[in-house]
Amino acid sequence: MIYLDYQATTPLAPEARDTMLRWLDGPGGTGFGNPHSPHKLGRQAKAAVEFAREQVAALFPAGGKVIFTSGATEAINLAIRGSGKGGTVSVSAIEHAAVLDTARDAGECHVLNVAKDGQCNTKQDLPADTRLVCLMQVNNEIGTIQPTLEWHRKAKENNALYFCDAVQAYGKIEVTGADMIAISAHKFHGPKGVGALWIRDGLDLHEVQTGGGQEHGLRSGTLSPALIAGMGTAAALANEALDQDAEHIEQLWKRAREIFEDWELNGSAEARWHGNLNIRPRGPNGGGLDVNRLMSECRDVMFSAGSACASGSGRTSHVLEAIGLPKKLAKTSIRLGFGRYTTIEEIEEAGKVINEAAKAQGSL
Structure with a gap:
């Protein structure tokens, strides 16, 4: 099996798994305490x-x-709903x-x-009553890196406040300034089911999820020491390996571009995270490629027909439509995602399999 769907999720780092196991100890262990309890086990977990x-x-x-959350979706909801009511929320397409x-x-x-x-484009006007601007740092479908600093200034x-979805950026490139930033652990080799919302100093949100008042009174619910500790280890690893990972991914990108030279790139080649390759066969109709058939015939290569969250919905990618791609071309597009644990040999083998299957359809 060759895994090339890093935008959907990343393999769990072995170091993160080892950290998590300590905080999953059952009877006789010392890692199962509730981090909100005042006794010794609780204090250790905290x-x-x-x-x-x-x-x-x-x-x-x-x-x-x-603020730790169950993932980026909860962090996003806390940022948008917790930052106020009324007014307009401006979001990119x-x-x-x-x-x-x-x-x-949440409103208008x-x-x-x-x-x-x-x-x-930062030259667009914002409605006069805009209270919040939402612009992600790296797009999950086409990898485009956004001018976040300019949009922060414009907000x-x-x-207005500025919220940034940095799910695809955190642990890969420098996360730039914002009022609020959301991340998810499983996108940088941490476990699923845990994420975070970063909030700048001086900004007060109101709680969206009521209950016990944990997490600074903003996010109620018992925290999972195992998931959070795994996320912390994954973050520390990403911090240490930032330059090494980037260099490795650049090598993978260059080789992948050579292998898929008969495919058209969707989105920018320069303002882009190079661990994301969203492509379609060249030609006015994308070679008539049937992506579902392609994925079936390449079943040992894990890749996506678009955003994993929309796979199987039958809907055309709203991202590819937003950049002006006709539906017939959007539906012939595939997304390959790679990262720290991907090898050049895997890229080459996957390219061989995908290209042969596309040629068999007469698409290349």
Whole structure:
């Protein structure tokens, strides 16, 4: 099996798994305590949580606080719903569904358009009553890196807050300034089921999920020391390996571009995270490629027809439509994602299998 779907989830780092096991000890062990209990086991569990909080915070801008959540979707909801009511929430057309759907449900939603390369143009006007601007740092489908610093400034000029979905950026590139930033552990080799919202100093949110008042009174519920400790270890590893991972991924990108030279790239080649290769066969109709058939015939290569969250929905990718790709071309597109544990040999073998299957369809 060759795994090339790193945007959907990343393999758990062995070091993160080892850390987690300590905090899963059952009877006779010392790692199963409730981090909100005042006794010895509780204090030990709390210490593990706070140590992980420091590890996660190290990859955020200086200052601010880290609120642990069940994942990025909960963090996004806390940011959008917890930052106020009324007014307009301005979001880019290529945001993840967790942002788009939450913004629409929270009130008036204004959609910002993007260029053909997938970047959100900062010359667009914001509605006068905009209270929050939402723009992700790296797009999950086409890998485009957004001008987040410029949009942060533009939000400030309009007396609005700026929220950044950094799920695909954290642990890979420097996370830039914002008022609130959401991340998810399983996108940087941590466990599933845990994420965080970073909140800048001086910003007060109101709680969305009521209960026991844990996590600075913003997110109620018993924390999982095992998941959080695993997330902390994954964050520390990403911090240590930042340059090494980037160099490795650049080598994979260059080889993949050579192997898939007969495919057209979706989105920018330059303003892009190079661990994301979203492509379609060249030609006016994408060679008529049947992606479902391609995936079936390449069953030992794990890749995506688009965002994993929308797979099987039958809907055309809203991201590919937003960059002006006709539906017939969007439906011939595939996404290959690779990272720390991917080898050149795997890229070459996957390329051989995918290209042969596409040629058999007459698409190349």
